[in-house]
Structures are given as structure tokens and as C-alpha cells.
Amino acid sequence: MxxxxxxxxxxxxxxxxxxxxxxxxxxxxxxxxxxxxxxxxxxxxxxxxxxxxxxxxxxxxxxxxxxxxxxxxxxxxxxxxxxxxxxxxxxxxxxxxxxxxxxxxxxxxxxxxxxxxxxxxxxxxxxxxxxxxxxxxxxxxxxxxxxxxxxxxxxxxxxxxxxxxxxxxxxxxxxxxFRRIGPQKEQPKWEQENYYDPREEQLWQMYQEHEQLKNEYIESLENNHNIEDKDSSHS
Structure with a gap:
């Protein structure tokens, strides 16, 4: 021009x-x-x-x-x-x-x-x-x-x-x-398809172990309570 x-x-x-x-x-x-x-x-x-x-x-x-x-x-x-x-x-x-x-x-x-x-x-x-x-x-x-x-x-x-x-x-x-062409808002990793983080697997294993220990502890408390009830009934 x-x-x-x-x-x-x-x-x-x-x-x-x-x-x-x-x-x-x-x-x-x-x-x-x-x-x-x-x-x-x-x-x-x-x-x-x-x-x-x-x-x-x-x-x-x-x-x-x-x-x-x-x-x-x-x-x-x-x-x-x-x-x-x-x-x-x-x-x-x-x-x-x-x-x-x-x-x-x-x-x-x-x-x-x-x-x-x-x-x-x-x-x-x-x-x-x-x-x-x-x-x-x-x-x-x-x-x-x-x-x-x-x-x-x-x-x-x-x-x-x-x-x-x-x-x-x-x-x-x-x-x-053209909203989908060119630079886009960065998508969080956890929302991306096929996303995998080994740290999440470790945390999941730790959570499961914790839940198992908690359940075993609760079960042992219940067993002890049942034993005490039986002893008190015999006496």
C-alpha cells in the first residue's frame, strides 16, 4: 500500500x-x-x-x-x-x-x-x-x-x-x-488420554496397605471384644 x-x-x-x-x-x-x-x-x-x-x-x-x-x-x-x-x-x-x-x-x-x-x-x-x-x-x-x-x-x-x-x-x-487451530489452553496432565504417573501407583498401593492394616486392626479389636464377652458370661 x-x-x-x-x-x-x-x-x-x-x-x-x-x-x-x-x-x-x-x-x-x-x-x-x-x-x-x-x-x-x-x-x-x-x-x-x-x-x-x-x-x-x-x-x-x-x-x-x-x-x-x-x-x-x-x-x-x-x-x-x-x-x-x-x-x-x-x-x-x-x-x-x-x-x-x-x-x-x-x-x-x-x-x-x-x-x-x-x-x-x-x-x-x-x-x-x-x-x-x-x-x-x-x-x-x-x-x-x-x-x-x-x-x-x-x-x-x-x-x-x-x-x-x-x-x-x-x-x-x-x-x-479457528478456535481449535493454533495455540490452546494447556490441558492438565491428569486429564490427558493415556496419562500415567508411577507415583500415583505407589500412592494407590500405600492406600491399599493402609486400608488392609486398618481393617485388620478393627477385626482384632472386635475379636478381643468377643473374647472378653465370653469370659464375662462364663464367670
């Missing part, structure tokens, strides 16, 4: 919109290209820093799975944006949605919810970091028409809350879909 942006600022203008134009045939190409185009320096920098950090975390914690999440999440979030962007009850005209913020929201929600769902301590710690650093991103999914005080411009264009919401939904979906 930086290569394309450098071409843009050096006069290589692209004709038309390469972003998602909701519910239009021409806007379908934006599903592939929209994250690569940005409206200005502020726009691309505001996306690049969290994108680099979250990509690093995803690759560090999930390895190859992170590539699948980014690739398929890129496509699916773009499709959702194409469907829900510029809803008629809020916008009369469908605009051109560009920027990698949908991928940022995709990774943030995937990392956060994966840690919660898997209940693995290391991943839950990462989830806490995500909520501390990016918890405020939740407001980026609220339509500005509903809360005008949240109105914000990135570059020369208003933010695409629909793109943010699309990425967020896709991240949650992948967190649940």
Missing part, C-alpha cells in the same frame, strides 16, 4: 475509484484493492502503525494461521462492506471506501477474541494489551449520523465506519472458526 501511495503522491494518478462502492458492479473491484489505497499522509500513517503492530502479534502468536486470517479476512470483510456500506436509511449516495482500516479492525478483533475463546494465559494477556491499546476503536464502528460528536476525517474523507465494522465482524468470525 505504501508503494501505491508513493506512486500517487508523485503524480501517477489512478483513474476512478479503486475502493469499494457498495452494491454496485464497478465497486466489486474494491474488495481486492480498497485496502491498498489511501487519501493522504494522515490516512496511511494512521493505518500503517497499528497494522504493522497487529500483524506482528498475529504472526508471533498464531504463525501460519495469521496468513489465512489476513488473506481470507481481506476478501470477506470487503464483501461485507460491499453489502452494508452506505445504508440507504443513512446515506443517499454510495461513496468510495478505501483504506486498510478494515484489516486493522480484522486483526484487532481476531487477536482479542481468540485469546478470550481459547482461555490460554499468554493469549489472554495479549487480549488485555489489545483492549488497553485499541479499546477506543469501538467508536470507529458507530455511524457519525448517530453520534455526530464522533465525526472525524482521515485525510480528505470521512472515516468508513462500515469498513471498520466489516473487519471487526470478520475477525470475530475467524476467532471462533
Amino acid at each position: 505504501w508503494v501505491i501511495f508513493l506512486f500517487q503522491i508523485n503524480g501517477y494518478e489512478t483513474n476512478g475509484c479503486y475502493g469499494v462502492i457498495p452494491r454496485t458492479f464497478v465497486g466489486l473491484k474494491g474488495i481486492l484493492f480498497s485496502p491498498l489505497f489511501h487519501s493522504g499522509w494522515k490516512h496511511i500513517i494512521s493505518n500503517s502503525i497499528p497494522l504493522a503492530f497487529l500483524s506482528f502479534l498475529a504472526l508471533l502468536m498464531y504463525g501460519r494461521l495469521a496468513y489465512y486470517v489476513i488473506f481470507f479476512g481481506w476478501i470477506i470483510s470487503g464483501m461485507i462492506l460491499w453489502l452494508i456500506g452506505n445504508p440507504p436509511f443513512l446515506d443517499e449516495i454510495a461513496s468510495c471506501h478505501i483504506g486498510a482500516s478494515s484489516i486493522v479492525y480484522l486483526l484487532a478483533s481476531f487477536i482479542f477474541f481468540s485469546g478470550i475463546i481459547r482461555k490460554e494465559r499468554g493469549l489472554m494477556a495479549i487480549s488485555l494489551v489489545i483492549i488497553l491499546l485499541y479499546g477506543g476503536m469501538i467508536w470507529g464502528m458507530v455511524p457519525q449520523e448517530i453520534l455526530p460528536q464522533l465525526k472525524s476525517d482521515v485525510g480528505n474523507n470521512p472515516i468508513s465506519w462500515e469498513g471498520h465494522l466489516s473487519g471487526f465482524i470478520t475477525g470475530v468470525f475467524f476467532a471462533y472458526l
Whole structure:
């Protein structure tokens, strides 16, 4: 996306919109290209820093799975944006949605919810970091028409809350879909199949010996008591 942006600022203008134009045939190409185009320096920098950090975390914690999440999440979030962007009850005209913020929201929600769902301590710690650093991103999914005080411009264009919401939904979906792939909560040894610990066998033998001695002692007490009863009856 930086290569394309450098071409843009050096006069290589692209004709038309390469972003998602909701519910239009021409806007379908934006599903592939929209994250690569940005409206200005502020726009691309505001996306690049969290994108680099979250990509690093995803690759560090999930390895190859992170590539699948980014690739398929890129496509699916773009499709959702194409469907829900510029809803008629809020916008009369469908605009051109560009920027990698949908991928940022995709990774943030995937990392956060994966840690919660898997209940693995290391991943839950990462989830806490995500909520501390990016918890405020939740407001980026609220339509500005509903809360005008949240109105914000990135570059020369208003933010695409629909793109943010699309990425967020896709991240949650992948967190649940891939919940059994990658790092998992460590299962206690005693709950693992075919678990065997020789110390447990020793403890079981000791318990059995103890129970046998206890039973023998109780039996001897009962025998002694019976003998005393007989002697007292004879006397």
C-alpha cells in the first residue's frame, strides 16, 4: 500500500475509484484493492502503525494461521462492506471506501477474541494489551449520523465506519472458526488420554496397605471384644 501511495503522491494518478462502492458492479473491484489505497499522509500513517503492530502479534502468536486470517479476512470483510456500506436509511449516495482500516479492525478483533475463546494465559494477556491499546476503536464502528460528536476525517474523507465494522465482524468470525487451530489452553496432565504417573501407583498401593492394616486392626479389636464377652458370661 505504501508503494501505491508513493506512486500517487508523485503524480501517477489512478483513474476512478479503486475502493469499494457498495452494491454496485464497478465497486466489486474494491474488495481486492480498497485496502491498498489511501487519501493522504494522515490516512496511511494512521493505518500503517497499528497494522504493522497487529500483524506482528498475529504472526508471533498464531504463525501460519495469521496468513489465512489476513488473506481470507481481506476478501470477506470487503464483501461485507460491499453489502452494508452506505445504508440507504443513512446515506443517499454510495461513496468510495478505501483504506486498510478494515484489516486493522480484522486483526484487532481476531487477536482479542481468540485469546478470550481459547482461555490460554499468554493469549489472554495479549487480549488485555489489545483492549488497553485499541479499546477506543469501538467508536470507529458507530455511524457519525448517530453520534455526530464522533465525526472525524482521515485525510480528505470521512472515516468508513462500515469498513471498520466489516473487519471487526470478520475477525470475530475467524476467532471462533479457528478456535481449535493454533495455540490452546494447556490441558492438565491428569486429564490427558493415556496419562500415567508411577507415583500415583505407589500412592494407590500405600492406600491399599493402609486400608488392609486398618481393617485388620478393627477385626482384632472386635475379636478381643468377643473374647472378653465370653469370659464375662462364663464367670
